[in-house]
Amino acid sequence: MNSKKRVTSYDVAKAAGVSQSAVSRVYVEGRSVSKKTKAMVLATAKELGYKPNAIARMLITKRSGMVAVILSSRANLIYPEVLSLLNKRLSEKNERVLLFNLDDAAGLDDILEQIWTFQVDGVIALAAHFDNESIENFKVHNIPVVLYNRRVSGHSASSVCCNHEQGIRQLVNILDDFGHKRFLVLAGPSESDVAQERLECAIKSLSLKGHNDVPIKYGDFSYDSGRLTFAEAMHSNNVPTAVICSNDTMAIGVIDEARKNFGLRIPEDLSVVGFDGVNAVFWHSYQLTTIKQPLEQMTKAAVDILLEQIESPENPAQLRLWSGAFIEGNTVGPVRNEQ
Amino acid sequence: MNSKKRVTSYDVAKAAGVSQSAVSRVYVEGRSVSKKTKAMVLATAKELGYKPNAIARMLITKRSGMVAVILSSRANLIYPEVLSLLNKRLSEKNERVLLFNLDDAAGLDDILEQIWTFQVDGVIALAAHFDNESIENFKVHNIPVVLYNRRVSGHSASSVCCNHEQGIRQLVNILDDFGHKRFLVLAGPSESDVAQERLECAIKSLSLKGHNDVPIKYGDFSYDSGRLTFAEAMHSNNVPTAVICSNDTMAIGVIDEARKNFGLRIPEDLSVVGFDGVNAVFWHSYQLTTIKQPLEQMTKAAVDILLEQIESPENPAQLRLWSGAFIEGNTVGPVRNEQ
DSSP states (O other): OTTOOOOOHHHHHHHHTSOHHHHHHHHSTTOOOOHHHHHHHHHHHHHHTOOOOHHHHHHHHSOOSEEEEEEOTTSOTTHHHHHHHHHHHHHHTTOEEEEEEOOSSSOHHHHHHHHHHHTOSEEEESSSOOOHHHHHHHHHTTOOEEEESOOOTTOOSEEEEEOHHHHHHHHHHHHHHTTOOOEEEEEOOTTOHHHHHHHHHHHHHHHHTTOOSOOEEEOOSSHHHHHHHHHHHHTSSOOOSEEEESSHHHHHHHHHHHHHHHOOOTTTTOEEEOSBOOGGGGSTTTOOBEEEOOHHHHHHHHHHHHHHHHHOTTSOOOEEEEOOEEEOOSSOOOOOOOO | OTTOOOOOHHHHHHHHTSOHHHHHHHHSTTOOOOHHHHHHHHHHHHHHTOOOOHHHHHHHHSOOSEEEEEEOTTSOTTHHHHHHHHHHHHHHTTOEEEEEEOOSSSOHHHHHHHHHHHTOSEEEESSSOOOHHHHHHHHHTTOOEEEESOOOTTOOSEEEEEOHHHHHHHHHHHHHHTTOOOEEEEEOOTTOHHHHHHHHHHHHHHHHTTOOSOOEEEOOSSHHHHHHHHHHHHTSSOOOSEEEESSHHHHHHHHHHHHHHHOOOTTTTOEEEOSBOOGGGGSTTTOOBEEEOOHHHHHHHHHHHHHHHHHOTTSOOOEEEEOOEEEOOSSOOOOOOOO
């Protein structure tokens, strides 16, 4: 029993007395095969417990039924939710998610070599920095790609993005309206495209309101990095009255640190904003003012665009840019009159 | 350019003037092929941009380089972290994760049919209820399976589990030592094996300390279900002084609801315990007393056992049971003297 090998089309062909190619043809729609052969193959297959092999079938249909998703364990903490939604949507379209992990050991080139080898039907990238050269590589291999919250200059690949600039400008304008002048920007890790974009948007939005040379600190999107970088800023010469965080989890760290170790009330003594709209934003203890990414719509668009490009590779690349929803929490207020 | 098809071994064979099988043999270690043919195939492959196809290779080596992971979107909220760790470990072993989503539309049987079709090297199940019959099916298809935090009676499949009973008994004993007599058990969704097991452990541990007929409420592992079921209990005739939650996220909901809508102090007025050890447990606002699952060790064991069984299918099934780590938070205290 344990030494039993999987039943292959070869075994069925042998037992049924037909060619292996005849067995394959039975399981591929639209291929010609005689009624008699078909009946014989199906009966033999049932007897032996043979299941048509999606992978063998793929060699004929050129569809593997798999979509590669490129992830990084150091990416923004909202990505488990994005992955879960992508997985659900792709399942509904009869595509399976095949995960590729981008970390220090394996660079993007290694990952791409593996992806060509598996001949996936398409790729959705939640991590990695892409340039026109890597996108050209996708075209050479005839594998469509959709970038999630990242773009390539020249728009050579389709992208689904949240409008970070619009959202961050909205948050900055509210803080400015409330009279804040001493800001801290708490950025994400410098190797993250999303972190980089959000940082640039914050600097630009602040500058448009006349706030220049705003101090910047870098975290890694984690709660602890929010806490620790905020504590550092409080011990500097430039104590902020408003903290603009590049994600919600760091903002939650800032709130907890401010309350516990500096006795500050939120928002009376300190205003804090985040980005993403993770679940904890809505918890009573936080009620964070933030921008919620429309993950449902963004993941649906990513899957729809990808499937269209699998069907019609000549489709031009497109950008779909979604506005985030403003979440009016309870962590932003007028600057304290202290002078 | 856009209408270009992927280069296949057939194209290489044709251009090089050799058989398709000769092309395959070049890319499979240990297969005989003449030096001349090999050189010709490699030169032609390079010229045409052909990459050896992992899937074609799999038809020969009978390894696909893929491990199926069965997930459910309604499973415990710690599973994104489990998936991330599994993905990292399997990547290191040169295996890719192929995701299968178990939800209402597709039952386990449907998922298994798909899994046989993809001929994965093995399966790790984070969701679904398995019986001896479904395990027998894995043996028929010669695909090893490791169950994660779930077991089959008769131990016909390997399992990696956290010792829920030990952890929950420890929490119950502390609450009992502090003099609590009015408990609420906040269970997870009844269709979850983990929720069911944790509920049974809580009832048994309470009973061992003489607490019988303890009220039970059912949530869905979410923050809101923790809040709402706790509020219901507070409006009943049987107000608890200690809440035993089947996961941390519900416990956090209980804490926020108790503080905000009932003005209770934790732990002076109410003791709360959870299970899992998610990140938010350690946040200043919560400091939840709970049991942390040793995810690093559990995921490593799951991958190691699976790879061993792929190599040696005759290996007997094994259970690896890990003790959780007691996290001494700040949400458990003596029962308030109110009578």
